[in-house]
Amino acid sequence: MTKVIELSGPPSLGRVYAKAVATSRGRRGGDLPDVRVVRKGVRVDPAALADYDRVCGFALRDELPATYLHNLAFPLQVSLFADKRYPYPLNGSVHLDNTLTQHRPVLLTEAIDLSVTAGNARPHRRGVQVDITSQAHVAGELVWEGLATYLYRGRRIEGAEPPRAAEGDAPDGPGAVWRLSGDLGRRFSAVSGDINPIHLHPLTAKAMGFPRTIVHGMWSQAAMLAGVESRLSPAYVASMSFRKPVLIPGTVRFVAQVGAPGEATQLALRDRRKDTVLVRGDVRPIS
Template sequence: MTKVIELQGNPSLPKIFARAVATSRGRHGKGGLPDIQVVRRGVQVDPDALADYDHVCGFALREQLPATYLHNLVFPLQVTLFADKSYPYPLMGSVHLDNTLTVHRPILLGEPLDLSTWATNARPHKSGVQVDVVSQAHVGDELVWEGLATYLYRGQKIDGDVPERAEEAEAADGAGLIWRLSGSLGRRFAAVSGDVNPIHMNSVTAKAMGFPSTIAHGMWSQAAMLAAIENRLPDAYVATMSFRKPVLIPGTMRLVAHETAGSWDLALRNNRKGTVLVRGEVAPIS
């Protein structure tokens, strides 16, 4: 039987993060994924919080919620799941590999949202174990938004064969938008998202975790890339982002966006080296 954790309000993310981190050492991937669903009902978006988020990510101020803001709303549910004592994998050292967002129709400020999150599909990866975290948003009985976040737990083990990586076409390249990202970006996004992972906020901690400098949040990258084409997005679409390499800040990046028949091929590159940092696709839902 599914265990349901129902949140009555927006939890304190720093406290949940601290609990999840403090218990990371004792989590060794044994026992399989728990049958747990974290839910929060009747969520009303704070217009001021949305405006602050839009400002940091580059979205226009309007009544329609960005797809990535829905991820912002379910992220506390995800961390609550990770902090539960039955969740087998440690938060410390985990990596957000991919993020797919499905918008079934425009979601408007003022609509009450019922949110839910659960984990599924633990499988081997060459560097450990990857898990899909599924999230949904309903307005009444209507499914309006879905999220699929794939996390890698490095050094963990699970039975099964590591699948071969499928061949793919070259990422979009050429001229694009030049973004000069400041070293304060991680702290500013943490303030509007609640994601207080110190690798995004403090260069000392980032270096201790093996990064040469502070790194931007993956969800900032996805948000900013979608914001750049916001006025060209359809009412219903699927947006997939693959976080290939860290976006080091401060730094200068180049966003390349190619459109073909209503679909987008996106790439965020290091402007000097040309390295693909984030690769994305957006496809309309008919």
């Protein structure tokens, strides 16, 4: 029987995050729990949405960016990670991929019911990967879904590693040059609540094995979607693969190859100096 954890309000993310990190050492892997974290009747603060839009580059509108709904669901994810039944440690986990499905635009004025579950634990060449599924309903209607894949390094699980899907070259071209400031991680943390230390200061990032501060993957996905916002369909699927850390301060190049009507738009975020692909993704309209 599914265990339901219902949150009556927004959790203290700092406290929950600290609990998840503090208990990481005792989490050695195993079967995923049949647990669902829910929060009902969520209302969006217009000022908070406006701050988020400014940091990510979205136009100020009364529709929620698909990535902002991930923002609303993220505290539920961390609450799941902090639950003693969850077998994998938050500390050292890596966000590999993120797919967002917007079934229809969600309005600022609507009350949103959110839920989060974990499933599909499977081998990865560097550990175990797990899918975290988030959903948003309005008056019983499924309006948005998120699928976040996390890697837990050094863990093991039975089974064969799934084959990697074949894909062509990432889009390339002149693109738009973005100069990312050293405080971008702190600014996005302020509007997203994601206070992972690797995003906040060079010293804490170095302690986790990075040469300097790295920006949030969800900022990258949001900024890339904002870069093609005028071309987004009312319903779409946006998939991103976070290939390499986006170091800040730094300079990147955003490239978008717009597909034919009804086809996917290919996206890439590249290191301007090395030309390596940092984030790769696409946006596909839903008819």
